[in-house]
Amino acid sequence: MKNESADFEKSREEDEVFFEDAFELAGHGRFNHLVLLTSGLILLNVSMESVGMSYVITAAECDLHLSSEEKGLVSAAAFIGIISTSFVWGYLGDRLGRRRVMLPALLASAAFSIASSFSASVWTLLVLRILTGCLVSASSATVYAYLGETHMSSRRASAIAWGSVFISFSFITLPGLAWSIIPGKWSFDLLGMAVVPWRAFMWTWCAPGIAAAVLLLLLPESPRFLLATHGPDAALPVLAQMYAWNNRATRFCFPVKKIMSGNLGADKVGGFAGAVKNMALMFKPPLLRCVFISHVSMFAVFMISSGLYMWVPDILNNILKNTSEDSLTICTIIQEKILKQKNMTLLSPDHACTADVSVGVFPISMVMGAVFALTYLAIGVFINKIGKKTLYSSIMIVCGFMTVAAAFVPQGAAATALLIIALCSGCSASILAAVAVDVFPTCLRAMAMCVMYMVGRTGAAVGSYLIGAFLNTHCLASFNVLGLFTAGSTVLMIFWPKPERIREKMEQLGLTY
Template sequence: MAKLNTVAFEEALSMTGLGKFNFLMFILALLVVTGMTFEVFSVSYLVPASACELDTTVFQQGLIAGIPLLGIIATSHIWGYLADTQGRRKALLWSMVLGYCAGFLATFSPNWIVFAVLKFASSAGLAGCYPLVITLLGESTPQDKRSVIIAFLNTQLFLSSGLMALLSIPVLHMTFAYYIPFLGIHFQAWRLLNLIFCLPCAISGISIYFSYESPKYLLKEGKHDEALEVLKAIYVINTGKSQEEYEVHALSLNEASAESTSTGLWSSFASQTIPMFKPPLLKSTLLLSTLFVIAYVGMQPFVIWMPFIADAFMRSLENGDTGISFCEMLRLAQNQTDTETSDCSLNVVAMTSVFAISLFLGIANALFGSSVNTFGKKKLLIGFMLMSGTCAIFLNFIHNYIASGIMFILYVVSAINFSFLSIYTVDIYPTYVKAMAVCLTLMVGRGSSALGINVLKSLLTYNCELAFYLFGGLTLIGGIISFLLPSDNKKPKTVDE
């Protein structure tokens, strides 16, 4: 059959089909997300578990818990720049390697300061992995399946969090302590757990080494032959046919390129950033950044402190405090813990509950992610934000532990909105700034949540009701602002339109 002369990239990608290659790419993305989740959110379990040995105060624990997000602020922009100028695969590989190395070294921290610094370094290394793997996956997946695939990927965030809770149960209840003289530390259970948490980063790094670069990135760089070879390889893997049967001879991107041609580092860096803050992308950048801030500030602190909240909730139930409000249960449990002998292990039932909640969120994300094309990401985003904000506010008026637990779960279910916001970012921005845009919007959201993490911990201790009024109200505002997003039946405009 005669080959076509020139084919637009999206059409050429669709012609490769959907099959084994896309499945393998999705598995790779799952490994990357698992590695990032395990390392960045490990502080949720390691901070309370290490409190006895490192002798940390409440303030120091809050500081350590927020450190990973500060690391993300520090380097997200850089990773986006590297991905848009050096390649998605190369940047992603270095991201996982650096994250693993710093995470591994954190295992042997002699004090909380060294532990915090190394966690900052590991999160700084991993700051780019989630947005970069979304970009790589999106640019390797046919357009009609892209939204569903990316939405499904976010499910792994929740499943990984649940798996962390399950792993912490047997490990943190081990009682061994091996002294390491030249470091002056005792190798205890929480250090072993940290080693386990950083292993997926190593596995991901090895897997990325054997993966393909994004064909769309190669085409944007003017490497037409290399991009075509990657598409041919995808075609062969997906269909089992020979490269000669792939009916594409040449490719066209049909997309605007960077305006700046300067080779200077600063000029190159600026050329990847400035377009996002100029029309026609300015409105999208401001709107998506605002929504990422609201989503992350409203949800991320509760995800980080979920083990703490679940532990307090379950301890209150064990004491028979079932006819009081959610916040009163947390206060009573904390007061009891303060008067008892220090115990840095986490409640087994509580960790099982964290797993159950994470599993529920993962299933919800999978169900709604698979139907995103049916319901529309805008409607789902608005609906979950409005529902969650309402549940958070009304949580303070409920005096039944079952109803309180349900309302709390319905509040945190809004965390699946990260998927829909990520889809918007991938859809709206052109290739030459796509990775930078995903990194920047995530950086703004995650960075602002660092403040929320410290604020929430204090509020849960001293004014719990205000915490749910503030965070729930913010989520409601996010639902209202989401009405400004482009509708699903209208293709978002990019710089070339």
């Protein structure tokens, strides 16, 4: 059997082969595992940089004199940076290449992130976190295009789902690191700045991004991107490298020597004018419906998952520090805390600020991360069995109603459990990415994913700020609006078109997948 396979491959060495057939011959193995690890580390870095401030704002409250509104702004800063530059990075990703954009941005974002830890005022911190978000934006969605394009079509959805599992690791590692660092009472001087635990904690976020940058040095550009922008001769060496890594052979053993070029005219329209022409296709049928549904849905996903998550450590801290023996809802606990602070201010206007973080916040947050990890793993297992749209809608409906229920349950432990389930909605972002990546052609894929995640991060920023602004005054309404909007957004999935029809129409225009 092995000899027959070898003879078959040898007989085709001088034949022209379609790109998808050549991709299948490249196989699946060590190369794909390294891509998956690298992409996972990038997603871990993006997640840690995006939501890590949720563990800092309480600890830094006194050092930086943060109000509730300023906490909301600082929490949303990274999202603001991601939002403001996603369109630019999408263009550059489709123009210059996925790897070429992500590699320098990962290193630069680490530098700005470390610089932000030395901020002496809330506005300096805000500006530096926004700049960090601008650089993180380069990888936040481009990585999905890279991950999808380095896997054969039949494995694309599961690869994106498995890569997204790394996002859940951030919800385990962040509280774990915070638990070991933030409660410390130590400090030391560095560059004229007194480094306290919460500042040192911010340095740990950079490690996954730096590791991913090192691994990217070993990996090539996406073969599908090279096919679309430089033609089959540029893509062939990458496929040969994939074959060599997956089969423990040399590139010269790759059985394909030439790839059929096909019609690449539409993809190879050069310059900014060509990019604008291609982008215009996103806002015309048949892609317009896909853009609207996927972008609104991603807004809903991030509004509840990331927007609410930024405040969960603060909410948990309030629950754990509540000394009342009565069964109280989350909103009642928050109201009592505000009333207590007002009374303290009236009785003693000069009372010292205290920013103690209850140690119990950290193990609960780690349990939350473990639940996320199990949810991501379940998605990786069942995404092809249940169906992407069905799985996505089911998760969002359940999480939406759990958000509403969490505000009404008069018991801290039960409310915490419901909040953890509600935040699992963030796991459905990977499903939505897998749904969307199938319908956008190669020359638009990075742009489409970047814009979609830009809209998603807008939802996160809006959610984080609105909760910060209204949690103290309209707590119950905040939870109800978030939950019902999340569950209701799944109605849009009914109108999602069949990917085969979209691909057929776009291929008629000469665009490749």
